[in-house]
Amino acid sequence: MKHKNITAMVADLNPDRPVVCLRPAELVAAAQELTSMFPGDVLYAVKCNPLPGVLRALYRGGVRHFDTASLNEVELIRGMFGAKSTPYFNHPIKARSAIKKAHEEHGVRHYVVDTEAELDKIEQVVGSDAIISVRLATAPGIALQHMSSKFGATPTEGARLVRLAKNRGYEVGVAFHVGSQCKDPDDYYRAVKLAAQVRDAAGTELDILNVGGGFPAPYIGDDVPPLQDYVGTVVKAVEDFDFQNSVLQCEPGRALAVDGCSILTQVHLRKDRTLYINDGIFGTLGELVYLKLRVKLRAHRKGGQPIPGPMGDFTLYGPTCDPVDVMPGVWQLPEGIQEGDWVEIGQIGAYSAAITTTFNGFSTDIVSEVDEPAYWNETEEPVRIRATA
Numbered sequence: 001m002k003h004k005n006i007t008a009m010v011a012d013l014n015p016d017r018p019v020v021c022l023r024p025a026e027l028v029a030a031a032q033e034l035t036s037m038f039p040g041d042v043l044y045a046v047k048c049n050p051l052p053g054v055l056r057a058l059y060r061g062g063v064r065h066f067d068t069a070s071l072n073e074v075e076l077i078r079g080m081f082g083a084k085s086t087p088y089f090n091h092p093i094k095a096r097s098a099i100k101k102a103h104e105e106h107g108v109r110h111y112v113v114d115t116e117a118e119l120d121k122i123e124q125v126v127g128s129d130a131i132i133s134v135r136l137a138t139a140p141g142i143a144l145q146h147m148s149s150k151f152g153a154t155p156t157e158g159a160r161l162v163r164l165a166k167n168r169g170y171e172v173g174v175a176f177h178v179g180s181q182c183k184d185p186d187d188y189y190r191a192v193k194l195a196a197q198v199r200d201a202a203g204t205e206l207d208i209l210n211v212g213g214g215f216p217a218p219y220i221g222d223d224v225p226p227l228q229d230y231v232g233t234v235v236k237a238v239e240d241f242d243f244q245n246s247v248l249q250c251e252p253g254r255a256l257a258v259d260g261c262s263i264l265t266q267v268h269l270r271k272d273r274t275l276y277i278n279d280g281i282f283g284t285l286g287e288l289v290y291l292k293l294r295v296k297l298r299a300h301r302k303g304g305q306p307i308p309g310p311m312g313d314f315t316l317y318g319p320t321c322d323p324v325d326v327m328p329g330v331w332q333l334p335e336g337i338q339e340g341d342w343v344e345i346g347q348i349g350a351y352s353a354a355i356t357t358t359f360n361g362f363s364t365d366i367v368s369e370v371d372e373p374a375y376w377n378e379t380e381e382p383v384r385i386r387a388t389a
């Protein structure tokens, strides 16, 4: 399904279920920007948003490498792009059956490990036909989501694993993830320095340096540096720590996908200053709650007419019977908003659309492509979620 803009979509569908509004042009542009700026391979983290329309647009923008965390993701990528794509099995913990099928049926050669047990598993399942990256834990920075609490070897263990994998005859690299929505480019500098210490302790050159994901999205109130600063910092670190001979990789999700989708929700009831909309934290809005993100939103009325009144503060409840299904903080929307109007919530392309549930029988499975940009008319009064205290 395709529409020129949201107004046309509302006129056509009059949707009383949430609609994911996919913006391929934004995704193509984001992919083109990063693949032309980053002096290495850009691996899109499929987990971030595996909608086929998202993957197709990123591919059109130049992405050919994909970080896959499961056999299903490997199959999705191979099924869509065949031999023109390279899936990397970069989850540090994998089922033997998944490794076997990924290798035998889909030719996957790249695997990440952070333990000797996982390295043994790969050796036992695929033999010598593999390229191993050792995932290192990094210190928590000011990213919104720290990843190294769950994954990553210490520097000493990382160096031991690098040596072990080299001694077993593999090409070996290191990988890390500084944390999602990383707000400080210097976190990458420190992490590359750590990778160099591990390399030196292992006493061997590294075939791959994977600087992971974490590049941030410009959510409201998150005053993050531009992407160029992150790439520039990585480039400087590569030079300073002599990684010029390693294949450089990054593994972003959020920065590529964030503007690729908004969600169009409908107001099903207004009770004073509370709006009950048809999507919530069990649908596409969970990520906004977990990470306390603030994003743009705007209201629509059928026919594209303006909704009367100045802006006012509203509480937004999702559709389920569960009282936790409420968006944090207050949201500013036109005072005249009423049942049947729509609230479009922007910047939900990363994770949000990927982690929806069907709790209580509600689902978010209608997708329509729209041609208009993700950042609607900037001259409009910006409509914002205000932070809670």
Ligand SMILES: Cc1ncc(COP(=O)(O)O)c(C=O)c1O
Binding pocket: 045, 047, 048, 067, 090, 091, 147, 177, 179, 180, 181, 212, 213, 214, 215, 251, 252, 253, 254, 255
């Ligand atoms: C191994 C790995 N790589 C890359 C990513 C993408 O991270 P981001 O969306 O912060 O760029 C993730 C996110 O969970 C991850 O787990």
